Amino acid sequence: QKEVEQNSGPLSVPEGAIASLNCTYSDRGSQSFFWYRQYSGKSPELIMSIYSNGDKEDGRFTAQLNKASQYVSLLIRDSQPSDSATYLCAVLGRYSTLTFGKGTMLLVSP
Amino acid sequence: DAGVIQSPRHEVTEMGQEVTLRCKPISGHNSLFWYRQTMMRGLELLIYFNNNVPIDDSGMPEDRFSAKMPNASFSTLKIQPSEPRDSAVYFCASSTGTVNTEAFFGQGTRLTVV
Numbered sequence: 001q002k003e004v005e006q007n008s009g010p011l012s013v014p015e016g017a018i019a020s021l022n023c024t025y026s027d028r029g030s031q032s033f034f035w036y037r038q039y040s041g042k043s044p045e046l047i048m049s050i051y052s053n054g055d056k057e058d059g060r061f062t063a064q065l066n067k068a069s070q071y072v073s074l075l076i077r078d079s080q081p082s083d084s085a086t087y088l089c090a091v092l093g094r095y096s097t098l099t100f101g102k103g104t105m106l107l108v109s110p
Numbered sequence: 111d112a113g114v115i116q117s118p119r120h121e122v123t124e125m126g127q128e129v130t131l132r133c134k135p136i137s138g139h140n141s142l143f144w145y146r147q148t149m150m151r152g153l154e155l156l157i158y159f160n161n162n163v164p165i166d167d168s169g170m171p172e173d174r175f176s177a178k179m180p181n182a183s184f185s186t187l188k189i190q191p192s193e194p195r196d197s198a199v200y201f202c203a204s205s206t207g208t209v210n211t212e213a214f215f216g217q218g219t220r221l222t223v224v
Contacts, residue, residue: 034212043201043215044153088153096141096205097166098213102152 004091006101014109019076021104023089026070032092033065035074038103039085048074079108112136114216116202122222128190131219134183135204143213144177144187145201153201159185160207192223 003026013019021035032051036044050056050063050072062075072091076083086103093099115134123129135142144156157167159179170177174193179185189196199220203213 043218045215046212049212092211096160096207096211097143097155097158099155100145100153 004089004099004101006087006089006104008102008104010105010107012107012109013079015079015081017079017108019079019083019106019108021074021076021087021089021106023072023074023101024070025072025089025091025099027091027093027099028067028070030070030091030093033063033072034090034092034098035061035063035072036088036090036100037085038088044088044100076106079106081108081110084108114202114204114214116200116216116219118219119217120220120222122224123192125193125223126191127223128188129192129196129221129223131187131200131202131221133185133187133202133216135185135202136214137183139204139206139214140182141205141207141211141213142179142185143203143205144185145203145215147199147201147218156187156200189221192221194223197221197223 005024035048037047038044048063050065056063060077064073086105088103089101090098117132142159147153156169157177162179177187199218201218202216205211205213
């Protein structure tokens with residue numbers, strides 16, 4: 001059974017701080033990793049993808065991947081109240097299907 | 111592009127009734143996924159279609175659930191008979207199906223079975 005594990009949170013950070021979200025996965029053969037953001041009552045939307053070990057930056061977001069440790073993380077710099085949402089880590093398995101973690105709720109206080 | 115379109119957005123039905131959820135994927139996407147989301151279990155894959163053919167239905171909980179994709183622009187997920195434990199948000203997602211592809215989600219159908 002392929003698993004994706006995330007701390008459910010909530011993770012509370014003050015506005016302007018760095019939020020660090022973490023994810024581990026069990027399938028060592030996984031090659032593609034995604035972070036989705038889901039606002040309450042809305043559908044998940046893709047914010048970052050990463051395929052190679054190391055860091056990938058996009059604006060205030062940085063995804064980090066360490067395949068040896070089977071670990072993926074998402075850093076959000078200069079956190080804003082509008083970043084308050086649940087962040088879902090997803091791992092691409094065979095058949096191009098995504099397995100999702102249960103998500104980490106992020107709360108950014110003004 | 112209108113994105114993935116699901117209907118209805120909300121459905122309230124009585125236990126034992128048949129429920130049909132509908133999905134129109136993004137034009138040109140050849141992979142379609144049905145997910146179910148609950149607080150307890152998170153987002154679970156129910157079934158995956160590629161080029162209208164079911165590839166992986168191992169997530170379908172039991173025989174009460176069935177899914178079809180008669181053509182590239184339409185899919186249905188049917189629950190018959192429905193039970194209160196089926197209450198959840200059901201998402202449809204589509205992708206191009208290529209390597210490293212990302213999935214785009216519809217707005218979901220919130221199903222309540224009373």
